[in-house]
Amino acid sequence: MAESESAALHRRRFLKGMVVAGGATVVAPAAAQAQAPEKPTGNTSPPTAAARASEREHPPEADRLTTEKTGSDFMVEVCKTLNLDYMAACPGSTFRALQESFINYGQNKRPEWLTCMHEEVSVGMAHGYAKVAGKPMAAMVHGTVGTQHAAMGIYNAFCDRVPIIIFTGNAGALDERRPGVEWVHSVQDAASTVRDFVKWDDYPMSLQHFAESTVRGYTLACAQPPGPVFITADTKLQEEPLDEREQRKLKIPLLVTASQPAGDPNALREAAKMLVAAEAPVIIADRYARSQAAMDNLVRLAELLQAPVIDNRSRMNMPNTHYLCQSERAGGLIAQADCILSLEPVDLYGQLNVMRDQLERTVSPKSKKGVKVICISTRDLLVHSNYQDFQRYVGADINITADAQTTLPSLIEAVQREIASGGKNAIAMRGEKMRESYNGFADRARAEAALAWDATPISSARMYMELWEHLRKEDWALVSDSDFSSNWPHRLWPMEKHYRFIGGSGGYGVGYQPVAALGAALAHRDAGGRVVVSITGDGEFNMAPHTLWTAAHHGIPYLTVIQNNRAYHQEVMHVQRMANRHNRGLRNVPIGTMIDNPNIDYARIAQGYGAVGIGPINDPNDLSEAFRKGIAAVKAGQPALIDVVMQPR
Amino acid sequence: MKHLIVAVTGVMLAAGPAWAQTSGPAGNAENGKKLYAQVGCYQCHGLAGQGARMTGPRVSRTEFPFDGFLYQLRHPANQMPPYEAAVVSDQEAADLYAYLRQMPAPRDPNGIPLLKTER
Numbered sequence: 119m120a121e122s123e124s125a126a127l128h129r130r131r132f133l134k135g136m137v138v139a140g141g142a143t144v145v146a147p148a149a150a151q152a153q154a155p156e157k158p159t160g161n162t163s164p165p166t167a168a169a170r171a172s173e174r175e176h177p178p179e180a181d182r183l184t185t186e187k188t189g190s191d192f193m194v195e196v197c198k199t200l201n202l203d204y205m206a207a208c209p210g211s212t213f214r215a216l217q218e219s220f221i222n223y224g225q226n227k228r229p230e231w232l233t234c235m236h237e238e239v240s241v242g243m244a245h246g247y248a249k250v251a252g253k254p255m256a257a258m259v260h261g262t263v264g265t266q267h268a269a270m271g272i273y274n275a276f277c278d279r280v281p282i283i284i285f286t287g288n289a290g291a292l293d294e295r296r297p298g299v300e301w302v303h304s305v306q307d308a309a310s311t312v313r314d315f316v317k318w319d320d321y322p323m324s325l326q327h328f329a330e331s332t333v334r335g336y337t338l339a340c341a342q343p344p345g346p347v348f349i350t351a352d353t354k355l356q357e358e359p360l361d362e363r364e365q366r367k368l369k370i371p372l373l374v375t376a377s378q379p380a381g382d383p384n385a386l387r388e389a390a391k392m393l394v395a396a397e398a399p400v401i402i403a404d405r406y407a408r409s410q411a412a413m414d415n416l417v418r419l420a421e422l423l424q425a426p427v428i429d430n431r432s433r434m435n436m437p438n439t440h441y442l443c444q445s446e447r448a449g450g451l452i453a454q455a456d457c458i459l460s461l462e463p464v465d466l467y468g469q470l471n472v473m474r475d476q477l478e479r480t481v482s483p484k485s486k487k488g489v490k491v492i493c494i495s496t497r498d499l500l501v502h503s504n505y506q507d508f509q510r511y512v513g514a515d516i517n518i519t520a521d522a523q524t525t526l527p528s529l530i531e532a533v534q535r536e537i538a539s540g541g542k543n544a545i546a547m548r549g550e551k552m553r554e555s556y557n558g559f560a561d562r563a564r565a566e567a568a569l570a571w572d573a574t575p576i577s578s579a580r581m582y583m584e585l586w587e588h589l590r591k592e593d594w595a596l597v598s599d600s601d602f603s604s605n606w607p608h609r610l611w612p613m614e615k616h617y618r619f620i621g622g623s624g625g626y627g628v629g630y631q632p633v634a635a636l637g638a639a640l641a642h643r644d645a646g647g648r649v650v651v652s653i654t655g656d657g658e659f660n661m662a663p664h665t666l667w668t669a670a671h672h673g674i675p676y677l678t679v680i681q682n683n684r685a686y687h688q689e690v691m692h693v694q695r696m697a698n699r700h701n702r703g704l705r706n707v708p709i710g711t712m713i714d715n716p717n718i719d720y721a722r723i724a725q726g727y728g729a730v731g732i733g734p735i736n737d738p739n740d741l742s743e744a745f746r747k748g749i750a751a752v753k754a755g756q757p758a759l760i761d762v763v764m765q766p767r
Numbered sequence: 768m769k770h771l772i773v774a775v776t777g778v779m780l781a782a783g784p785a786w787a788q789t790s791g792p793a794g795n796a797e798n799g800k801k802l803y804a805q806v807g808c809y810q811c812h813g814l815a816g817q818g819a820r821m822t823g824p825r826v827s828r829t830e831f832p833f834d835g836f837l838y839q840l841r842h843p844a845n846q847m848p849p850y851e852a853a854v855v856s857d858q859e860a861a862d863l864y865a866y867l868r869q870m871p872a873p874r875d876p877n878g879i880p881l882l883k884t885e886r
Contacts, residue, residue, distance in 0.1 A: 475846050564876040569825060571874050571882075577817060583881040604820035643827035687810070691822065694807045699849035704807050764811055767819035 163409030168361035185359035186225075190215035191324050192368060193351060194224040196329045199370050200336045202256050204247070205229040206240035206641070208267075210260025210285030212303055215356035217258070229256055232640075232672055235664040237264045241346070242633030242662070244282040246597060249433075249620040250641035252408060254281040254339055261288045262303045265311050269505070270627040275346045276297065276315035277507045278432075278624020279405055279500070281339035282346040283332075289353040308350040312506045317345030325355055333371045342378045343496040345717035349452040362424055380528060381494055389459070389516050390532035396457035396490070397532055399425040401712040402469060406461040410616040412523040413437065414423075416461075419530050424458075424539065424549035426451050429608075432464055432621040433600065433706030436691045437614040441556040442549075446563075446609065449484065457490045459482055461516070461522040466493065467510035477628070477699055486645065492517045494522040494529070576738045576764045577679070578603035579610075584741035585651065585679065588609055588749050592649040594618070595637035598631055602655060602688070603681060604766060617648070629661030632678065636665045639676035639757075649752055650676035656713055658688045658718070664725050669757035677748045678724075678759040681733065683766045684714045690766070724759035735762030788824070791833035792858055794865025801866050802863050806855055816870050824845065826872035 191217055197205075198290050205220060207213070210568040220231050234240040240257040247255045257269040265286055288308045289295045295304055309319035317340045328351065335347035393399050402422055407413050416436055420427050426444035428451060430434040436443045446452060448679075452458070453472065460466050470491070473481045493514035499506050518525065537545070551607035567579035582603065592612075600607050613619055620638055623630035635652030642648040659680055669676065688709045697704050724731030730751040732744050744760050751758040801815075803809055808826070812818055829836065834870030837860050840850040855863070876882040 169843055174861050335828040373855055402886070423860070476843075476849070566883045567874070568879055568881055569817035569827065569873045570813055571879055573813075573815040573817075575814065577813070577815070578819075579817075601821055648881075690807075691810050694810060695848040698850060698854060701851055701853040705804065707807060767813065767822050 131554045142655070154684075164571065165313065170349075173684040178416065187360045187365070188215055188219065188356065189328075189358050189360050190219035190225045190351075192325050192354040192365065193328055193356065194219045194334075194368050196227060196332050198224065199351075200283070200333070200373055202327075203251075203255055203644070204230040204232050204244075204255040204635075205258055206232040206234050206243050207258035208234045208237050208240060208260070208264065210258075210264045210287070210303075211300070212261035212264075212285075212289065212353060213258050213285065213351065214354070215353070216285070216287065216351055217480045219356075228281045232668065234445070234668050236662060237267035238271040238629060239285065239636070239662050239665055239668065241268045241275065243637035243665075244284075244629055244716070245275045245278065245280050246272065246620065246628070246634030246639075247636030247641045248280045248282060248344075248637075249278075249634075250461045250595070250597075250617065251644070254283050254336070255637070256285065256342075258284040258287075259285050260303070262305055262306060262311075265308065270625075270629065270716075271633065272312050272346050272348075273315045273505070274623045274625035274627045274630050276505075276625070277295040277315070278621070279343045279345060279496075280460060280624070281344035283339055284316070284338055284346055284348045286348070286350050287353050288350050290321075290474065291352075295623060310346045311561075312348055314502055316348045317500060319348040319350070320447060321350040322352070322355070325360070325364075327668055328355060329368060329370045333694055335372055336373060337376060341376055342524070342738065343500045379496065379499070379519070380522040381525035382517040383528065383532075385516055386525070386529050386532045387516045387531060389494075389518065390536040391535060392457055392490055392492060392516065392538040393423055393425070393459060393547075396455075398451075398548075399423055399457045399459065400451045400455040401425050401427045401459045401461065402430060402452075402463065403433075404430040404463045404520050405428060405432040405460070405621070407433050407435045407616060408523055412526065413529065414615050415523075415526040417442070419526060419533065420532050422545075424529065424545045424552065425762050426552055426555075430469075431463065431605075431619070432462075432556050434613065434616050434619040434621070435461075437612075438608055439612045439614045441553045443459075443653065444552060444555060446559045447555060452740055453486065455485060455489055458485070458492070460491065460493045460495070461526075462495045463493065464710065466512045466514075467618065470512065475695070492516040492518070494518045494520055494525050495632045496521050496587075511632060557692040559609070563606075567606065567610065570765065572738065574736060575683070576735070576741065576762055579606050580738045581679070581681070581741060581762055582606040583610060584651075584738070584746050586747045589651065592749065592753075593646075593682045594622075594649045594651065595638070595642050596651055596653075597635045597642075597676070597689065598651075598653045599623075600653065602767060603653065617642070617645070628658055630663045631655070632662045635676060635678065636669055636674060639669070640672075640674050642676075643674055646706060647666060649749060651679065652676060653679045653681055654681045655687070656680055656684060659720065660718070663720075664728040666724050666729040666757050666759065671700050673755055675752045675755050675757055677747075677752045680720045680733070680759065680761045682763050684719065684763070685766065686716060687711075687766045720759060722759035724757075728757075729751070730756050730758035731761075733761065735764075768885065786799075786805050790839065791864065794858075794861035794863070796865040796869050798836070798859070799864070799866025802859055803854070803866055806850065808862075808863065815876035816867060817873075820876045825865050829850040829864075833861065840869070 233685050237259040244255045244257045261267050286308050289300050289304045311654050319416050320331040323329045327512045335349050339347045420442040427436045427442050428448040429445045471481050471483050491514040498519050570577035596619050631654045639650040642650045694707045721731030721733045733745050748758040811823035812826045817823035
């Protein structure tokens with residue numbers, strides 16, 4: 119075999135031998151040549167195996183140690199044709215050539231390389247970024263171990279239907295692997311760890327293959343429903359020299375923005391008839407709006423029908439300043455509805471039914487018998503088998519498999535035609551009732567917010583309103599959800615623009631919040647310097663406190679408020695529930711669920727990572743000054759953290 | 768999951784009673800305050816009994832009759848975990864009830880400048 123090997127292969131092996139053997143073989147090329155044995159003559163006996171091996175390790179022509187261009191440079195060229203502004207990564211040797219090519223050959227521009235301290239941060243950051251920027255960014259994760267680190271972040275993005283372009287490296291050919299760690303970090307099938315929860319993956323076998331798969335991956339990631347895609351860049355492809363002749367053969371496919379799937383006109387006509395004929399129609403918007411235009415369309419449809427909208431807040435769907443935003447009385451509306459239009463539902467079954475979490479689990483419907491359900495969603499276009507994020511099946515009366523955002527203008531037209539043909543008697547009367555209901559929401563919220571106003575630990579309502587007093591003067595964005603703090607911002611702050619809010623994690627993987635906030639803040643920075651706020655539980659924050667270093671290093675300003683209840687509080691309640699169920703008392707419930715003794719000093723942690731750190735704030739009367747300082751720091755371009763010791767929820 | 772919790776976390780403790788008012792054992796509010804923390808009421812209902820949207824309704828100054836309160840503890844109609852006598856005795860329930868009843872009255876939101884803010 120040795121005799122048939124190409125000169126190029128000889129050279130590669132020589133280079134590898136130099137690296138693998140470490141200090142013992144790091145010698146000057148001239149010295150290596152001097153040590154090479156003489157070639158055998160025709161009169162001598164055949165070379166021994168040792169001699170052949172020696173010849174392979176030190177071929178006389180193997181003095182080429184550098185090259186001007188490699189496969190990784192071409193990979194960078196491919197990525198530059200995509201609409202990628204950033205590549206987030208925690209460094210790893212399986213993509214060392216790619217990293218070097220991005221920062222040198224690619225001049226570290228579009229995409230710009232961002233340093234993260236955990237692969238879950240790289241991916242989670244891209245998750246938050248995409249929901250604000252409306253386009254994906256890329257993450258590069260180390261082979262095997264880095265992919266394992268990234269897995270939960272990828273799952274969150276998959277469940278939340280968010281596009282991310284994820285690359286990894288892998289030394290596929292065993293004879294190309296350095297002995298030791300490179301074997302441990304190599305796999306047959308790099309995507310197998312995450313295949314259940316990515317939209318698509320590929321392991322290109324050539325540079326042409328890489329180009330096509332990367333462009334295809336970007337297109338697939340962005341096609342509704344979006345999702346993360348996973349591309350493996352083989353280390354041999356990355357590191358091999360690329361000569362001009364070979365490069366001339368390579369073609370990068372053109373990235374074309376595809377239109378998104380719209381609903382069948384016949385089905386929409388039937389849906390419009392059903393909605394206009396209904397006496398108590400209700401619209402539920404979930405993972406619906408990706409733009410301000412989509413929000414505006416939802417308002418238009420709601421006004422046409424004078425139908426209340428329940429915003430489930432997986433996205434910013436409906437301005438809460440509009441009287442038809444009736445999320446506050448979701449239960450009553452669903453109970454009375456005779457027709458429900460569900461837009462991109464996350465869990466339609468859970469919306470229409472309730473299961474008691476008691477020893478015997480029982481289910482009862484929330485809606486009345488005979489309610490008509492219309493569903494417009496891409497949910498059936500991306501369902502995998504293993505992970506059960508698809509929720510329980512609901513058979514809708516009209517099930518339109520389409521992108522709801524793309525479809526809504528057509529539905530509006532269909533509803534307008536139906537109303538014009540005489541079906542609008544009850545519509546105006548409904549509007550008056552909605553206005554009456556809406557007017558009471560704010561008063562109720564204010565009364566509830568007053569209940570623990572002066573309490574210590576600080577109530578969530580007090581914290582949000584002290585923050586609002588400063589935030590209301592700014593162009594702001596909230597990049598955290600508020601389910602664990604009684605939805606105060608949605609009840610007490612005006613949320614009228616799409617960029618004000620981005621929903622939650624999708625997969626409920628703890629650790630999403632600090633990392634998604636980082637990416638969202640990056641996109642908001644680029645959009646024009648909005649003041650970004652993330653309210654983060656202490657358990658969440660502890661999964662990735664080092665996001666603050668990435669923020670400080672790359673100049674990404676945002677305010678993190680630690681909702682510090684010194685516990686994994688959701689789990690406190692779960693364990694308490696089990697202790698009650700088993701009649702064993704509650705004395706031991708704090709074991710394994712509390713984050714105290716010692717209490718963590720989050721302000722000092724922030725300072726250690728180069729951010730502004732304030733707190734702990736124990737007295738509600740100290741909140742205002744803390745927020746003033748924190749927002750001033752953010753406006754000056756710094757990441758800042760305020761530790762607020764708070765009630766559980 | 769959040770829909771489940773939100774939707775059926777009952778309003779029973781805060782809502783008007785369906786039961787006739789009956790007198791229970793005399794309660795010790797001071798002990799009730801300790802129990803409120805010890806048996807974890809505050810985890811869902813807040814340290815001031817203010818309630819929380821995802822976890823449990825307001826319980827401060829409950830207008831629920833004691834019988835109904837006790838029935839809710841023993842046989843919760845919603846997602847609330849059951850508290851049987853082995854965990855909270857009838858006397859302890861009375862202490863808790865006394866504590867809830869004498870919690871401070873909430874402030875008028877119109878007297879709090881930050882809550883006057885227009886949405």
